[in-house]
Amino acid sequence: MPPKLIGPYRVMETLGSGGVGTVYRALDRRTSDPVALKLLSAGPALDTRAARRLAREYETLADLSHPNVVRVFDVGVFQGYPYLVMELIEGLTLRNYLNLRGADLLSPSGSFSTPRSRSLPDDFDSWSDEDEAASHADDDDEESGPSPFNLSAFSEEEPSEDMSLHAGAESVRALADAADEPDTGELEAFEEPLEVPDPKVQLVERRIQEARTEDLNRPERMGKLKDAMLQVCEALAYIHGHGLMHRDLKPSNIMVDEDRQVRLMDFGLAKFLADDAGLTADGRMVGTFRYMAPEQILGEPLDARADLYSLGVILYELMTGRTPFDAKTPSALWQQVLEVEPAPILGINLKGDPQLARVAHKLLRKEPDDRFQTAEEVYEALAE
Numbered sequence: 041m042p043p044k045l046i047g048p049y050r051v052m053e054t055l056g057s058g059g060v061g062t063v064y065r066a067l068d069r070r071t072s073d074p075v076a077l078k079l080l081s082a083g084p085a086l087d088t089r090a091a092r093r094l095a096r097e098y099e100t101l102a103d104l105s106h107p108n109v110v111r112v113f114d115v116g117v118f119q120g121y122p123y124l125v126m127e128l129i130e131g132l133t134l135r136n137y138l139n140l141r142g143a144d145l146l147s148p149s150g151s152f153s154t155p156r157s158r159s160l161p162d163d164f165d166s167w168s169d170e171d172e173a174a175s176h177a178d179d180d181d182e183e184s185g186p187s188p189f190n191l192s193a194f195s196e197e198e199p200s201e202d203m204s205l206h207a208g209a210e211s212v213r214a215l216a217d218a219a220d221e222p223d224t225g226e227l228e229a230f231e232e233p234l235e236v237p238d239p240k241v242q243l244v245e246r247r248i249q250e251a252r253t254e255d256l257n258r259p260e261r262m263g264k265l266k267d268a269m270l271q272v273c274e275a276l277a278y279i280h281g282h283g284l285m286h287r288d289l290k291p292s293n294i295m296v297d298e299d300r301q302v303r304l305m306d307f308g309l310a311k312f313l314a315d316d317a318g319l320t321a322d323g324r325m326v327g328t329f330r331y332m333a334p335e336q337i338l339g340e341p342l343d344a345r346a347d348l349y350s351l352g353v354i355l356y357e358l359m360t361g362r363t364p365f366d367a368k369t370p371s372a373l374w375q376q377v378l379e380v381e382p383a384p385i386l387g388i389n390l391k392g393d394p395q396l397a398r399v400a401h402k403l404l405r406k407e408p409d410d411r412f413q414t415a416e417e418v419y420e421a422l423a424e
């Protein structure tokens with residue numbers, strides 16, 4: 041049960057939960073203004089010193105004002121846990137915004153609903169105990185609970201066909217059986233036909249893949265993606281210009297409102313929750329490994345270029361449907377981030393935009409010096 045009152049704010053409903061807390065829609069009882077309130081319940085309760093530090097950190101954020109940066113109104117402490125009050129964004133996270141399909145928007149009753157699709161499965165469930173301590177750091181992307189917002193501004197999106205994007209072997213085989221291809225009967229000679237590549241299955245898999253990349257490359261989706269990325273660059277240029285870093289940039293920290301205006305959220309939070317090496321007081325890492333730059337994983341001093349690496353992961357993911365690196369354990373993931381080159385975007389999405397792919401790969405360079413050096417440079421390259 042969510043609390044009814046947090047400081048002077050009346051909690052109306054839960055908007056979603058992430059790795060470090062829960063976000064509520066709330067009303068400021070003094071003004072009746074609607075706000076979003078993020079209660080950080082992941083760490084240990086704050087002592088007075090930490091509470092004062094929180095207030096200091098957010099004095100800086102409260103002064104920021106940019107159309108692509110979420111406004112921070114207030115901070116406080118509730119039963120020992122810090123909370124942050126910010127602008128309520130009536131919209132969707134970037135991932136859901138770019139996954140929208142007509143079929144997702146209209147519920148059977150005809151009312152609008154939030155799409156629940158996720159572009160990545162959370163395959164980190166099977167971590168070993170030793171990985172457990174770090175596991176929360178990748179508990180991203182949970183966008184739970186229905187949106188209370190009217191999403192009619194997004195409804196012009198054309199419904200796309202059901203492409204069975206995550207069709208398992210069984211459904212692929214069923215589709216193959218139904219495919220209008222002549223049966224060669226060749227498989228009957230084998231005792232274990234499943235080990236032999238079935239041309240019909242391969243054909244259907246190829247068609248699914250083609251349909252999937254066609255969906256990723258829809259001109260309307262690509263236009264939205266590029267526009268959103270440009271706005272994120274403007275937001276990053278602004279906060280970097282103020283000497284701040286985001287440190288936890290990922291698709292669930294970017295929201296798009298009904299006017300397609302992008303808002304960057306949660307910057308600075310990772311810094312407040314962690315020390316310079318990115319560790320919380322109880323030794324856990326703050327941030328999301330899949331989006332973290334190599335130097336961030338290594339606990340090295342960071343600058344704005346670490347945010348640009350995260351931007352590269354986001355762009356890569358939005359162009360291919362998967363992050364550049366993925367593994368079953370954090371240590372395997374770190375090894376990839378530190379040592380492995382990402383698979384070429386255009387090898388996964390054959391008809392992807394070459395210019396955007398080039399930008400993403402340059403952002404993903406392991407050495408900060410080899411990346412774009414500023415968000416302005418990225419903006420220029422995207423706008424070309």
Ligand SMILES: Nc1ncnc2c1ncn2[C@@H]1O[C@H](COP(=O)(O)OP(=O)(O)OP(=O)(O)O)[C@@H](O)[C@H]1O
Nearest residue numbers: 055056057058059060063076127128129181183292
């Ligand atoms: N200012 C806001 N206005 C409207 N909805 C919001 C706002 N901030 C967050 N939300 C919603 O609440 C959800 C949870 O946000 P939260 O920041 O807790 O999670 P997260 O970003 O997925 O994870 P993390 O805590 O690791 O950053 C978001 O996915 C979003 O749907």
